[in-house]
Amino acid sequence: MTRFPLILLFSSLSLTAIADRRVCEDFDGDTVVTEYTCPAGYREIGTVNNGGYQGGRLKLSDSLFQSIRDFGKETEAQRKEREERARRLGESIVNNLNEIAEARKERARINAWLEGFFPDLNQLIKSRQFKKWVRASKDRKKLLRELKNSDESSLEAMLKLIPEFKIEEVKLLYNGVPSVSTDKYDYFGAILKGEKVGMGAFVFRSGTQTQCFGEFSKNNINGVGGCFWAGSGSAYLGKLKKGVKSGEGASYFGDTGAIHIGSYLKGKSDGKGVYAGSNGNGYDGYYRNGLREGSGAYIYASGTRYVGGWKGNKRHGSGSIIRTDGWTNIVQYDMGLRHGKVQYLDGDKMVMIAAYEKGKCQSVRFLISQDNAGVAAKLNCKEQLPVASLR
Numbered sequence: 001m002t003r004f005p006l007i008l009l010f011s012s013l014s015l016t017a018i019a020d021r022r023v024c025e026d027f028d029g030d031t032v033v034t035e036y037t038c039p040a041g042y043r044e045i046g047t048v049n050n051g052g053y054q055g056g057r058l059k060l061s062d063s064l065f066q067s068i069r070d071f072g073k074e075t076e077a078q079r080k081e082r083e084e085r086a087r088r089l090g091e092s093i094v095n096n097l098n099e100i101a102e103a104r105k106e107r108a109r110i111n112a113w114l115e116g117f118f119p120d121l122n123q124l125i126k127s128r129q130f131k132k133w134v135r136a137s138k139d140r141k142k143l144l145r146e147l148k149n150s151d152e153s154s155l156e157a158m159l160k161l162i163p164e165f166k167i168e169e170v171k172l173l174y175n176g177v178p179s180v181s182t183d184k185y186d187y188f189g190a191i192l193k194g195e196k197v198g199m200g201a202f203v204f205r206s207g208t209q210t211q212c213f214g215e216f217s218k219n220n221i222n223g224v225g226g227c228f229w230a231g232s233g234s235a236y237l238g239k240l241k242k243g244v245k246s247g248e249g250a251s252y253f254g255d256t257g258a259i260h261i262g263s264y265l266k267g268k269s270d271g272k273g274v275y276a277g278s279n280g281n282g283y284d285g286y287y288r289n290g291l292r293e294g295s296g297a298y299i300y301a302s303g304t305r306y307v308g309g310w311k312g313n314k315r316h317g318s319g320s321i322i323r324t325d326g327w328t329n330i331v332q333y334d335m336g337l338r339h340g341k342v343q344y345l346d347g348d349k350m351v352m353i354a355a356y357e358k359g360k361c362q363s364v365r366f367l368i369s370q371d372n373a374g375v376a377a378k379l380n381c382k383e384q385l386p387v388a389s390l391r
Contacts, residue, residue: 024045043346082143129172133165156259159235159252163226167211170201178203202243207231212235214240229254262287285310311335334358354379 023036023046040045080168125147134140146157169278170188178186189200201213214225217306226237227245238249245251245264252259262273268290275283292298292310296321299305308319314336321329326347333338337359344352346368354364365385 022033044160075365130165133168134161155250156252158171159237159259160233163213163228163235163237164211166213166226167201167228169215170199171203187218210242212243270298307331332356354381 011170021035022044024032024034025041025045027164029150030367032039032042051198055097071270079088085311090160101135115376125144129147136145140161142155143154143161145307146154147161172222174188178188179191179200180187184205186203186205187196187200188203189196190198192198194215196219198216200215200221201211210227211230212221212225212227214221217223221240221243223239225240226235226238228235233254235254236245236249236254238245239247241247242309246266247264249264250259250261257278259276260269260273262269263271265271269287270289271287271289273283280301282299283292283296284299285292288294288296291313293312295308295309296310297305303324305322306315306319307322308315308331311317312335315331315333318334319331319333321331323329328345330343330345331338338361339358340356342354342356343350343355349368351368352364352366355362361379361381363383364379366383
């Protein structure tokens with residue numbers, strides 16, 4: 001078997017690394033250096049040797065010796081139990097990450113649809129009428145450069161430029177004179193047997209200064225089109241029903257700089273969608289009535305991700321918090337509050353299990369003797385249970 005050859009192979013390595021001073025870190029990132037084992041509440045993240053810090057986790061020699069010592073202690077039954085536990089915990093994370101991949105495929109599909117929405121985009125950019133319209137504004141010139149310099153059309157630039165220009169283009173077809181004018185709106189377009197038909201535009205007189213263009217039928221926009229809100233600078237490209245967002249489309253929100261691509265129903269995001277905020281946060285997942293609901297992944301600018309269930313824009317049901325420092329929390333939520341069992345993994349090792357009730361930690365059981373004091377204080381748990389060895 002491989003057990004004895006492994007021990008013989010590394011028995012000749014220098015053991016001086018074990019005597020190096022240890023660099024220890026608590027749950028909040030504070031560090032201490034000691035010649036002995038790390039104090040309670042701290043874990044070893046490296047060593048100091050001849051005045052130099054060996055970054056990362058344990059040095060290579062330390063980790064090898066540790067694994068050999070563990071290998072000698074672990075029975076076959078314990079090994080199988082540990083591997084099965086890791087498989088069950090990992091399965092939840094893998095399934096959730098698969099949902100992220102599916103959401104990305106959906107985003108690519110919608111982007112492809114939007115590119116097909118304006119197959120004449122390059123021709124439009126080169127047209128004399130468009131160039132003249134762009135030259136009237138420094139902001140438009142900047143957006144046009146974004147479109148030209150990008151390998152793929154900038155969605156943000158498209159949303160800022162195209163709806164407004166298309167509305168102006170329709171107006172010019174009618175020399176700026178509306179076909180129908182009421183106290184609520186001006187309509188630029190064809191009239192057939194008393195009905196608005198074909199490509200046309202609405203310019204509403206409301207405070208939001210809403211303007212929409214698209215294919216008219218039954219006196220309203222039903223099909224592909226877009227809207228521009230002059231008051232906020234927001235815009236939309238996609239499908240409309242009775243002049244309201246319905247079906248696939250993309251929105252730019254002028255007040256926040258955010259973009260949403262996905263399905264809409266009665267003017268609100270509904271179904272699969274992708275959100276990208278100007279602050280670096282984003283969401284891939286499902287919506288209902290304009291709120292995050294169902295499965296989805298929220299990605300923070302820091303790199304931390306929550307992958308799991310949502311309801312009414314709040315975390316709900318089971319999910320995983322995947323942090324950039326190597327920790328993963330497998331969590332249960334009840335309308336945004338932690339509720340039930342929460343498992344904490346450091347890398348592939350489960351360190352502790354906490355019990356929550358309506359957002360408050362009731363107890364924490366440590367499975368590995370590290371980070372006890374620091375973690376317990378951070379969780380603000382009422383009760384600490386003794387360490388239980390995983391081996």
